[in-house]
Amino acid sequence: MKKIHLLSLGLCIFFTGLVSAQPKNDLEKMGIKGNVKEQTKLVYEIREKFGKPDKTLYEKEVTKFNKDGNITESVIYNSKNRMKSKYVHSYDDKVKKEIDMYNAKGALIYKSVFRYNDKGDLIEESGYHSDGSVKNKVLVEYNAAGQKTKEKWYNSNGSLIWTKVFQYDEKGNLTEDITYTKDDKFFSKNNYVYDGKGNKVKWIYSTDSPVGFMIVYKRNKKENHVEALQYNAEEVLTGKLIYKYNDKGNLSEEEEYDYVDKFGKKKYEPVKVTEYKY
Numbered sequence: 001m002k003k004i005h006l007l008s009l010g011l012c013i014f015f016t017g018l019v020s021a022q023p024k025n026d027l028e029k030m031g032i033k034g035n036v037k038e039q040t041k042l043v044y045e046i047r048e049k050f051g052k053p054d055k056t057l058y059e060k061e062v063t064k065f066n067k068d069g070n071i072t073e074s075v076i077y078n079s080k081n082r083m084k085s086k087y088v089h090s091y092d093d094k095v096k097k098e099i100d101m102y103n104a105k106g107a108l109i110y111k112s113v114f115r116y117n118d119k120g121d122l123i124e125e126s127g128y129h130s131d132g133s134v135k136n137k138v139l140v141e142y143n144a145a146g147q148k149t150k151e152k153w154y155n156s157n158g159s160l161i162w163t164k165v166f167q168y169d170e171k172g173n174l175t176e177d178i179t180y181t182k183d184d185k186f187f188s189k190n191n192y193v194y195d196g197k198g199n200k201v202k203w204i205y206s207t208d209s210p211v212g213f214m215i216v217y218k219r220n221k222k223e224n225h226v227e228a229l230q231y232n233a234e235e236v237l238t239g240k241l242i243y244k245y246n247d248k249g250n251l252s253e254e255e256e257y258d259y260v261d262k263f264g265k266k267k268y269e270p271v272k273v274t275e276y277k278y
Contacts, residue, residue: 025069025094032278033249039063040277046270053270059084068094095120110135121146136161147172162187173198199223206233213238222249240268251276 023029027036041061046053060077074087086102101110108130115124121142127135134156141150153162160182167176173194179187186208193202199219206212212233220226228241237259244253253275257268 026071027065027069031251034278035069036250036278037065038278039065042275042277044273044275046272055273058272066091070094070096117142119146121148145172169194171198197223224249239271246278248278250278 027033030039032039039062041063042057043059043061044055045058046055048054057079059079060081061074062077063074064072066072068091070091071087071089073089076084076086078084083104083106085104086106088100088102089096090098090100095116096114098114099112100108101112103109110130111128113126113128114122115126117123121140123140123142125138125140127137129135136156137154137158139152139154140148141152143149147168148166150166151162151164152160153164155161162182163180163184165178165180166174169175171194174192175194176189176191178189181187188205188207191202191204191206192200193204195201199217201217203215203217204212205214210233214231214235216229216231217225218227218229224245225243227243229237230239230241232238239256239258242255242257243251244255246252253273255270256272256274258271259266260269262269
């Protein structure tokens with residue numbers, strides 16, 4: 001069975017705790033504290049060399065924020081510091097209206113355009129090719145409390161691809177989201193468990209096939225995630241993430257490990273290290 005790496009799941013693993021309060025800006029969405037203007041993310045691959053782990057830079061991402069704490073630009077570089085892609089965010093006042101994606105040559109290849117209701121909730125995201133033709137569209141619905149209850153995904157022909165339905169507990173925490181196919185058949189499900197303070201302690205992903213995983217979170221006294229243990233669909237331990245923070249409480253490093261059988265013994269083997277600089 002192919003292993004689902006924790007880091008490949010991105011920020012959704014780490015920064016999806018309290019969902020009852022709407023974040024004001026991108027800094028809050030990313031869990032970044034303070035008036036940060038720039039974040040540099042360095043991703044290193046760990047491979048064994050002469051019997052010892054060797055750290056090699058794989059990718060770098062530099063993200064810039066405006067005075068309102070929203071992203072203005074995010075540039076991804078390869079290991080040789082050459083640009084792979086660039087994302088430019090544009091706003092009308094403080095409202096995000098568009099994200100333009102450029103390739104390594106600086107040519108526009110894709111754009112996302114956002115539309116909101118009178119309450120400021122995102123109700124539509126449309127994706128376009130560089131020639132202006134529609135690639136996809138997502139329509140979003142909300143309940144009276146302002147919680148997202150449904151997403152409908154459409155392709156370039158306007159045909160429904162997916163429907164995603166969201167459920168919440170009485171405290172406003174997201175507890176479940178289920179994805180259905182265009183034929184209204186079950187495809188996958190995410191379940192989230194919280195402690196008494198509203199902190200996420202468990203995330204379970206399941207499908208109608210054996211593929212799935214469970215992630216269990218551990219926190220320190222400052223309510224920061226310090227560890228995430230990953231299990232497969234049979235609840236067998238397969239890996240973990242270790243989180244470290246700087247003196248301002250911002251994430252400074254993620255260490256990813258696979259739990260492997262080596263010479264008849266189980267051990268944690270380093271896979272990736274991601275460093276964050278501000």
